[in-house]
Every structure is written in C-alpha cells, then in structure tokens.
Amino acid sequence: MKNKRDIRIWTIIMVTGLLILGFNGHAQEKWVAPASADKIVNPLKGDTDAVANGKRTYRMLCVVCHGAKGKGDGVGGAGLKPLPTNLTSAEFQAQTDGAIFWKLEEGRSPMASYKTALPEKKRWELINYIRTLKQ
Amino acid sequence: MKKLIYFLIVVVLGTTSYAQTYNTFEPSKTQFMLRGYGHTGFEYMDSGDETESTFLGAAFAPIFLYKHSDRLMFEAELEFVLEGNELETGLEYADVMYVLNRNMTVRAGKFLLPFGTFMERLHPAWINRLPNTPLGYGHDGIAPSSGIGVELRGAFDLGGPTLNYSVYSTNGPRLKDGSLEPEEAGMLQFENYEDTNLAKAYGGRIGLLPFSDSSSEIGFSAYSTSGTGEEDSEYEDIGAFLYALDFSFVKQISGIGGVVDVKAQYNNSNVDTATFTELEDGIAEEYSFDNQSNSFYGQLSYRPTMASNDFVKKLEFVGRYSDFNAPEGAEWEEKSVQYAFGVNYWLSWRSVVKLSYQTTETEGGHDGNGITNTDGLFLHWAIGF
Amino acid sequence: MKTTYKLSIVLALLAITGLTVVACSSTKKKYSDVPTETVADTADDFKIEKSGAQLWGETCNRCHIAPSPADYNDTDWETISLHMRVRANLTENESKKIEEFLKSAN
Numbered sequence A: 001m002k003n004k005r006d007i008r009i010w011t012i013i014m015v016t017g018l019l020i021l022g023f024n025g026h027a028q029e030k031w032v033a034p035a036s037a038d039k040i041v042n043p044l045k046g047d048t049d050a051v052a053n054g055k056r057t058y059r060m061l062c063v064v065c066h067g068a069k070g071k072g073d074g075v076g077g078a079g080l081k082p083l084p085t086n087l088t089s090a091e092f093q094a095q096t097d098g099a100i101f102w103k104l105e106e107g108r109s110p111m112a113s114y115k116t117a118l119p120e121k122k123r124w125e126l127i128n129y130i131r132t133l134k135q
Numbered sequence B: 001m002k003k004l005i006y007f008l009i010v011v012v013l014g015t016t017s018y019a020q021t022y023n024t025f026e027p028s029k030t031q032f033m034l035r036g037y038g039h040t041g042f043e044y045m046d047s048g049d050e051t052e053s054t055f056l057g058a059a060f061a062p063i064f065l066y067k068h069s070d071r072l073m074f075e076a077e078l079e080f081v082l083e084g085n086e087l088e089t090g091l092e093y094a095d096v097m098y099v100l101n102r103n104m105t106v107r108a109g110k111f112l113l114p115f116g117t118f119m120e121r122l123h124p125a126w127i128n129r130l131p132n133t134p135l136g137y138g139h140d141g142i143a144p145s146s147g148i149g150v151e152l153r154g155a156f157d158l159g160g161p162t163l164n165y166s167v168y169s170t171n172g173p174r175l176k177d178g179s180l181e182p183e184e185a186g187m188l189q190f191e192n193y194e195d196t197n198l199a200k201a202y203g204g205r206i207g208l209l210p211f212s213d214s215s216s217e218i219g220f221s222a223y224s225t226s227g228t229g230e231e232d233s234e235y236e237d238i239g240a241f242l243y244a245l246d247f248s249f250v251k252q253i254s255g256i257g258g259v260v261d262v263k264a265q266y267n268n269s270n271v272d273t274a275t276f277t278e279l280e281d282g283i284a285e286e287y288s289f290d291n292q293s294n295s296f297y298g299q300l301s302y303r304p305t306m307a308s309n310d311f312v313k314k315l316e317f318v319g320r321y322s323d324f325n326a327p328e329g330a331e332w333e334e335k336s337v338q339y340a341f342g343v344n345y346w347l348s349w350r351s352v353v354k355l356s357y358q359t360t361e362t363e364g365g366h367d368g369n370g371i372t373n374t375d376g377l378f379l380h381w382a383i384g385f
Numbered sequence C: 001m002k003t004t005y006k007l008s009i010v011l012a013l014l015a016i017t018g019l020t021v022v023a024c025s026s027t028k029k030k031y032s033d034v035p036t037e038t039v040a041d042t043a044d045d046f047k048i049e050k051s052g053a054q055l056w057g058e059t060c061n062r063c064h065i066a067p068s069p070a071d072y073n074d075t076d077w078e079t080i081s082l083h084m085r086v087r088a089n090l091t092e093n094e095s096k097k098i099e100e101f102l103k104s105a106n
Helices: A002-029 A035-039 A048-066 A097-106 A119-130 B004-020 B118-120 C001-024 C039-040 C052-060 C072-089 C092-104
Strands: B030-044 B051-067 B070-081 B086-101 B104-112 B145-156 B162-170 B201-209 B215-226 B240-253 B259-271 B275-279 B283-286 B292-303 B315-326 B334-348 B351-364 B371-384
Touching: A035 A097, A048 A119, A048 C052, A097 A119, B004 B051, B030 C072, B051 C072, B070 C072, B086 C072, B118 B259, B145 C092, B201 B240, B315 B351, C052 C092, C072 C092
Parallel strands: none
Antiparallel strands: B030 B051, B030 B371, B051 B070, B070 B086, B086 B104, B104 B145, B145 B162, B162 B201, B201 B215, B215 B240, B240 B259, B259 B292, B275 B283, B292 B315, B315 B334, B334 B351, B351 B371
8 A cells, every 4th residue: 555655756757847848858959950951942043133132131120139240149049048049150051041931920939929020031141141141 | 426426527517617718818917026136145254352153043024015906006126134143124215106107116115125226126136246245335324225215216208218216205214323333423314204304315326328239337426315314313414415326237248158237336324413422431522524435346257158067157246345334433434445257157047146255344343443353154045936 | 595405407408408309309200110011021111220129229228138029029028128218318319219119129
C-alpha cells in the first residue's frame, strides 16, 4: 500500500518535472519556417534599388533590436529572451528568402509580426537589404 | 460507473468548448494589475571602530493599477520593510489621474513629486543601478519625495525635441522647531499629511529633451512655501524655497560597444532664518543659523550590450559620486562625500543582482563631531514585476 | 521680501507652461497612426517615420531596460502604457506608438 502511494507521488513529481522541462524546452526551440515557405518566390530578386529602400525600413523597424550591423546587438534587444537573432550569421543567411518572408509575416514573440504593419513590397525590400548584412 | 464516465466526458468537452468561446470575449474596459518590486541582500559595514554584517530582510512594494477607461486611472503603491524586527508599512503614493487632453493630465491624492528625477523615476530597487540612494535623499534627505495635493502635468511634441512639464500644489513641509528633537531643529519634515497651517507648497518641473532620439534630458524643478511652522506659532511665517537641476543621458554608442547612462541631480534648500532654543547644562540658550543645505549626485554606468559573449552582455559597471552639505551652526551640521562603485548582472530586464562597494566620509552629522569614514560592501538582488 | 522672489519664480513656471500649451495646441497632428491592414496594402501610403519599436528602445531605456513585449498581454500593456505615460511624462504619440508595438510583438 505504502509502495503504491510512493509510486503515485513519484509519478506526479516526474510528470510535473517533464511538463516544466517541456515548457522550457519549447521556449528554446529553434524557429524553422515550414517547407512550404521556401516556395515563396522573391519578386525583387537582384533588384539593387530595393536594397536602399530596405535599408530605410531596417533603420526604422529592425535596428532597435537587431542592431545597426545586424548582429543582434541593438539597444532594445538586451532585455529580450531569446536574444535577437544575429542576421549576419551563416545559419540565418542559409535560409531561403521565402522562409525569411514567412518569419517576418508570422513573427514569434518577442519578434513582432509585420503582416499588417508592413506592406508586402517593403518586406521583400527588407529581405534584399538583410542579404547584404551577410559576413 | 458508466454514468460517471459520461458525466466526465460531458464536463471535459463542455469546459473545452467553453474555454474556446471564452477567448473571443472582448477585454473589459476596467483593467486591474498588481505589480511592484522587491529586493533582498547582504551588507557589511565598517566605520573604523565598529563593524557589522547582516542579511537584509526582504522589502516588498506592491503597486496597484486600476484603469477605468482610456483616460481615468488610479494607482497606489504600498511599502513593506522589516526594521528592527518590526514590519514597517508605508503608503508611497495613492492618486487618481485623468487625461484631460493630449498635453494635459491632472492628478490628485498622494503622488511622487517631480522634484528632480531621482525620487520620482529612478529610486525603485530594480531601476536604481546601486543598492542605496545617493546622499541627500531618503530619511534625512533635503529633497521632498512625495506630497498630498493636486498636479497638472503633460508633454509636448516639438517635432523632434519634446518638452514635459508639471505644476502642483501640496500641503507642504513642516519645520521641526526642536521641541521634540532638539538635535533636528530647523530641518524640514516632508512627511506632513495633515496641514498645520494655511500656507501650501507650490512647485513644478520643466524637462526638455532637445534631441529627437530622446537621449538627453535636462530639467529644472522648484518648490516653494511661504510658511512651514504651525499656525499662530513664532515659526508660522518661516518660508522655504528649494530647487533642483537634473540631467540624464542614455545612448548606445557603437564605438565603445555598449550603452552609456549618465544621471545627475543637484538639490538646494533654503529655509528662512529662525531662532531655536537649546538646553546647555539646564539653561535655555537661543541660537540661529543660515539654514541652507544642498546635495549633488552624478552617476555613470555602462552596459557592454554589443559584446559577443552572452555573459558579458548582461553585465553593468557603475560609479557614483554624491555629496551632502547641511547648514553650519545647526545641530545637524554635516559635510559628507560618498563614492560608490558596483558591478551588476542583469538576469532579465527587470531583475538584477548588484554587488557594490561604497565609502563615505562624514564630518559632523548625527553621530557627533569629527570625521567618520564608513565603508560598506553590498550584495543586493532586486526584482520588478 | 523672499516671498515675492519665490512667487515670481512659480509664476514664471506657470507662464512658461501656459504659453507652451497655447503655442502647441494649434499644431496639426504631425504623425500618422500605425498603418492598418488596408493602408498597408498600398506601398505609397507607407510613411517613413519614427516607429513604435524605435520609440520603445529609446524612451523606456531612459530609466530602465526596455521591457520584453512577450512579458505581458495586450490589456496589460494598455494599463502599463497609461501608467508610464503619466509617470514618465511621455507624449501621447510616444505612449500610443510604444503600446501598439508592444501589442504587435507579444
């Protein structure tokens, strides 16, 4: 009888522990765009004028967290968890334009969603600019 | 048994569908939040002939916010601190505010006074970069921290620069005449929530942020009253005029890879000269002094937010100078200078562990004549919520 | 004697405030609101101006580290924005735009 109760208590402890782990793990999960996003084609691919426009939008909306050079070291980023993505990294730049477009549209807290706040064309211009940050 | 299972199914499904519909409700106009901050820590003090070390009881300051509409709101902050095995409670502020238009908000009740910026904006433990207040604030401070009255405040967008203002009237301070505590005769007591005379205190602050990136702010505050003594007493017409200058600069500078934060405030208090009585060997003697006090603090802090290392990113280095001068000839005559240095580690944007060392040189003061040097080591943990 | 000096300073403070109120009450609404879905569809209507994100980074950091938008829900951010507008004496533009940003990123 006593054994059974012990098991029950342990089960509760372990389940709670797993739940806590699970929720924490969820927060640290890598952000991957769905495969369908890769098929979205960048209509401004190779458009150099778009880069200049994209830079203006970047300075207005992104620089505060992602930093002037895209390293994720902007003034607002210090208090965020996870820290802002380093846009110059090989891992980030390895994504397709479509995947970045999808992320800009969806957002993932504390990254804002720009589906309504930013017109589609502006978002593609931004992606062209972000490509120039590659190191 | 079967009945029970059916019942459970109904309950489970029922609540799920209820939970789904629940989310579609519009949020209510009335919104209530319980917020606040707390801190705890360890201190080691050495004043030459005396050393002491102690864990500090936790201080807890809940803030109640009631938003009745987009314009009307009530806010209150309580303070719970352990002092000498007793729980001390305090009402930091409790006021109602109404947004009249885009440039004007009226407040009434007990509110934090915009006399400079330290007490109004920077003193909460999770905001203050050092574990304690600079000289001149707090218990024996010369700057008023809160008052009961009415206030009009607001801000203007000047197309880049912004300007903010505040004007208020409160019950005002009370002059300590020395009848209860002879060693404090001539001090102003700001915790005066039942006025003893007809003279009210009037004051205000003007702050200008000259650059569009809001990095700098300079402010001028004044606080004046024509009477601080009790009605019909000889001190009834002893007036007081106080002013403060404040400065703030916060900016991320990529050349040095981080955020620089400069804060400074100068306070000056001028109370009309009055005559007080002191007992010397049982004989009452009258004395008087020029009742002028001042205090200053300047603080510089740096956070290497652009460092590549995630641990270094969360560090902060801070240094602060402060001094305090109480009038010559007063029983509480004092000249103090303090240096404080600290290293902080930010666990999140609202939780910080502060390690600091501070050294104070006091000439005179409550502890008597001569020069006292007090060194302190502090380890504090503050959290805002 | 001193009282007149003090009174004059208080009066000067009041006068400056009053003048600024008058001077600024006639200015037109200089900023446009955060574009809504319909506005955002056409690229021409999109204005380059100080964004809520920028204001959040600059304004909040004046006193404390800018809060993570993830830490409160929309209704909480509304309460906090009104509280901070009064406490830190922010302009209506600043507090409204910061509120919009925080709500878009939580």
